[in-house]
Amino acid sequence: MSRVAVVTDSTAYLPDGVADKHDVGVVPLHVVLGLRSGTEGIEVFPADVASALTERRVDVSTSRPTPAEFAAVYRACDAPCVVSLHLSGALSGTIEAAHLAAAEVADDGIEVRVVDTATIAMGLGFAVIAAAEAASGGGGVEAVVAAAEKTAAATTTLFYVDTLEHLRRGGRIGAAAALFGTALAVKPLLHVLDGRIAPLEKVRTASKALARLEAIAAGVAGEVAVDIAVHHLAAADKAEALADRLRARVPGLQSMHVSEVGAVVGAHVGPGLLGVVVSRR
Numbered sequence: 001m002s003r004v005a006v007v008t009d010s011t012a013y014l015p016d017g018v019a020d021k022h023d024v025g026v027v028p029l030h031v032v033l034g035l036r037s038g039t040e041g042i043e044v045f046p047a048d049v050a051s052a053l054t055e056r057r058v059d060v061s062t063s064r065p066t067p068a069e070f071a072a073v074y075r076a077c078d079a080p081c082v083v084s085l086h087l088s089g090a091l092s093g094t095i096e097a098a099h100l101a102a103a104e105v106a107d108d109g110i111e112v113r114v115v116d117t118a119t120i121a122m123g124l125g126f127a128v129i130a131a132a133e134a135a136s137g138g139g140g141v142e143a144v145v146a147a148a149e150k151t152a153a154a155t156t157t158l159f160y161v162d163t164l165e166h167l168r169r170g171g172r173i174g175a176a177a178a179l180f181g182t183a184l185a186v187k188p189l190l191h192v193l194d195g196r197i198a199p200l201e202k203v204r205t206a207s208k209a210l211a212r213l214e215a216i217a218a219g220v221a222g223e224v225a226v227d228i229a230v231h232h233l234a235a236a237d238k239a240e241a242l243a244d245r246l247r248a249r250v251p252g253l254q255s256m257h258v259s260e261v262g263a264v265v266g267a268h269v270g271p272g273l274l275g276v277v278v279s280r281r
Contacts, residue, residue, distance in 0.1 A: 004135045004144050005077035007084040009065065009094050010040040011264050012125040013231065015257045022132035025073045025082075027065045029094060031263040034058030040263045049266040050234040060267045064094040070101030074112055082112045083135070083144045085128050087120040088195035113141055115148055118195035121261060122229035123157040126279040151279060156220045157192040158200065159231070159275030160213050189213055210238070210274060214245055217276040221250045224280055229257040231275040233266045238274055246276070254281065 007025040008014075019026050028039040033052050038044040052060050074082050084102065089095040095116050102112035117127050127148040134147035187209035189201045200216075203209040221228065228246055232239035243258045260266075261273065 003079045004081045004083060004139065004141055005079035006128060006132045006135050006144065007070075007073055007077065007082055008124065008128045009086050010262055011087045011092075011094075011120055012085075012128050013121050013229075013259055013262055013265075014125045014128065015259065018125075018129065022129065022136065024128060024132050025077055027070055027073050027098075029065055029092070029264045030063045031267060032059075032061045032063065037063075044263045046233060046260045046263055046266050049263045050271045053267070053270050054234075062092075062264045062267050064092055064097050067097045067100035067104065070098050071104050074101060074105045074110055075108065077110075080110060081141050082110060083131055083141060083148065084112055084114045085117055085124065085131060085148050086115070087124055088118045088192070089116045090118075090195040091120060091197070111141070113145055115145055116195070117148065117152040119152055119155060119157055119192050121157065121231055121265060121275065122257060122259075122277040122279075123152065123155045123192060125229065126155055126227060126277065127152040154280040156217075156278045157275065158189065158213060158217055158220075158278075159191070159269070159273060160187065160189055160206075160209050161269050162187070162206070162272035189216070210242065213274060213276060214242060214249075217246060217278055218249050220278045221246075221252065221280075223251050225252045225254050226250065226281065227255045227257075227279045228253060229259065229275075229277040229279075231259060231261045231265075231273065231277070233261050233269060233273040234271040235274055236260065242274060242276070 010028040031044040084098050086095045098114045117124050130151035131144045131148035134144045186202045187206050191200045203212050230239050230243045
């Protein structure tokens with residue numbers, strides 16, 4: 001059976017070593033800090049974005065990879081078939097660039113199946129891991145896509161932000177939804193719903209919001225087998241503490257990953273982000 005390669009983008013925020021272990025190609029998005037532009041995780045890092053947003057030194061924005069960047073990675077896979085898994089098309093034009101590149105490399109005899117996972121961060125990352133495991137087990141394109149889609153559909157992405165201002169300015173949440181978190185002392189909890197960022201609950205204080213984030217994540221996990229990722233931006237201690245509490249209260253936990261989100265997501269959520277991704281096996 002012909003080998004199927006798996007490609008994703010840098011917003012999957014895979015744990016260290018996972019992309020290399022599974023031979024997953026990763027195409028980085030771009031981050032713009034004022035007049036400086038660079039690739040996520042290679043030229044621009046989370047600390048750069050956190051500092052720029054905190055100090056308000058320069059405008060921060062993001063942009064998708066170019067079709068040429070995707071095409072180069074597809075060709076470098078050296079495989080006749082590629083499954084290319086990406087963050088929600090409702091949040092980024094990245095998947096459009098992937099489709100353009102897929103059409104380009106088709107002339108070289110490379111079949112590329114582009115999949116919108118309708119999620120982001122390790123919501124995407126868990127789907128990538130499932131796809132890579134299916135591919136390494138000898139699965140064909142359909143089996144690899146099915147593994148990714150099944151995992152993405154069984155994944156819940158929850159997060160807390162100190163303010164909705166960064167999401168509003170970046171156009172990732174509507175003005176009406178942004179009003180959800182503007183009242184005095186109200187802290188918003190959000191989730192990814194149908195590929196979009198949507199309000200979930202509003203809580204009066206940050207400490208109560210984090211307690212609710214933990215409780216909701218534990219409730220989603222229930223007692224079945226789950227993998228969990230805890231994400232943060234410039235809040236490492238809080239992330240580790242949250243992960244420890246979830247380890248203690250989730251009986252079916254199979255694996256726990258704690259990591260800082262990259263510069264692209266960081267640019268839209270701001271410092272203080274805490275997120276939990278629950279993937280039910």
